[in-house]
Amino acid sequence: MSVRSVGLKDVAKHAGVSIKTVSNVVNGYAHVSPETRSRVQDAITELGYRPNVAARQLRGGRSGVIALALPDLRSAYFAELASLIVQAAEKRHWTVLIDQTGGRADRERDLAGRLRRHLIDGLIFSPLAMAGVEIAVDVPDTPMVLLGERVWHGPADHIAVDNTAAAADATRHLCELGRRRIAAIGAQEGPTAVTAQQRLAGYRAALEQAGRPFDPALIAPVAEFHRADGAAAMDRLLDSGEPPDAVFCFNDLLALGAIRTLLDRGYAVPGDVAVAGFDDIEEGRFSTPTLTTVAPDTGGIAQLAVDLLAERLDADGTDTAPREIRVEHRVVPRESTLGRLAARRR
Template identity: 65%
Template sequence: MDRARVGLKDVARLAGVSVKTVSNVVNDYVHVTPATRARVTAAIKELNYRPNLSARNLRQGRTGIIALAVPELDIPYFAELARLVIAAAEERGLTVLIDQTGGVREREQLVAENFRAHLIDGVIFSPLALTPEDLAARMDDTPMVLLGERVYEGPADHVVLDNVAAAREATLHLAGLGRRRVAAIGAQDDVAAETSRLRLTGYLDALTTAGLPADDRLIVPVEDYHRADGAQAMATLLDSGAASDAVFCFNDLLALGALRTLLERGFAVPDDVALAGFDDIEDGRYATPTLTTISPDKAGIAGRAVELLADRIAGGSKVAAREVRVGHQLEVRESTRGRHA
């Protein structure tokens, strides 16, 4: 049968059910028995039926497009997250529009107030500069799911990672290797630097747990979270004379920059200095040595964010704002265990 001509009636006839039942299965309506769903799904596959998403969206007053707004696409973490969001959205028949805010408050306010309301049905948003007060004052009612570390009391669902626990685990790993002078690269004083504050808290908590003193000379600030910042911060640490035998970097780009400086200065990693990062970007798996890092459940972040947003778009606006926490794990690689461990 010509796929272009296959309709709900054809699927219903083959499956032996009503057109309404086929519609319920196509739209993922929950109250369909497993046996009926299986028959309909088999008929859809046999006939190679494809729903007319454009027509359906038009009937429902939707575009079938969602937005993902992130600070920087040239940071691999956000690029990898965008790929996963696109994949999760495709499973629901949604197209993703990508927006880059640069972490600039004015651009983030445009996203929060949905200046593209005529184009999209909802937005997944990772803000850096906006305050809880900014979001509380939001007038737009377009569905929104927030990503990131800030605690926002409404008005949107929120997918978060426990940065304190993750940073604590990375630092305790370094201390557990017998390293007694564990430095931290990534501190920031900016009002919007919540990621930095949470990871610094986890680092300091771990030092206390391990019975190690906190030394301000071992906490090196950075302006941004790029490779060059990590390289410069590592140089600053080495030039300061504050001896360190391990370094926890607040993201993998900082760690890769720090690694380059250590190798240029003649230090062996991990023999002289053990090194750990955060984000588990692909670059770290191919560095020499490979990079020990905190690996957030990025697929979980993307999947849950799309799920929450799709639920809001489908009419779940009466449900109170939800916070979903995703997991992480420590990936131990050569930069702390050595090549032959």
């Protein structure tokens, strides 16, 4: 039997199942038993069946293409998230178009306008500037999943981390190590700085709970969440006259920059200053010292975003209320707060 002549009917006969079951396996539906799925996949391999994805999508009125809009692809967190979303989309035979908005309102609005003119099935969007009402107006008919902290109870399904609780957990870890002067690097103001504001709130809540006084002199604002910003902020804290003995940085890149400054200026990490970050990017697992961090369930965010978008597409316009989902997080203690020997014993 040639590859061209193999169809669902042939695979179903070879595997001893219905055509519908073969279709469910090919389309990645979960409600197929492992034994049946394995039998169908073996039949697909033996017969050399290749699903005609383009034809299937055209019959369903879909392009098989979704868009992913993120603020900053220079950020390791967003780069890793994009990779995970692409992997999740590949399981559904989707192609992902990726765009970077820079967190600017004009770029986000321009993206929304251009998407209406492109043949995409849906959008996964992490806005920083646009509010929920604007998104509802500018992207009214596109199935969508929102990521991040900017829009809550908006026009689409929304996935986010509880930044306040996660930041409090990281700060609490530093308090439990006996650190007294705990600084925070990453404060920002303005409507697009929701993430920074939530993490600052969590930091303050943990200090209050531990009986530590809040000292505004220990708050180091930054323009962006990159290594250079963390390094410069750490310089300012060290030059203040009474340096901290611990620092909670609002993301891992800030923390890596802060560690570079500390080491360059002769401070031991964590002996003199303990450092914690946020995001659990790969670089922090291999830095010297390895970086203590908050690890959000990034893989869960990616898979949920794709699954929720698929559910909206399968609902075929059915009007159901948008869902709010918070993913899990955990503090991962490593060398930058525990020291090498203690970290190895964990």
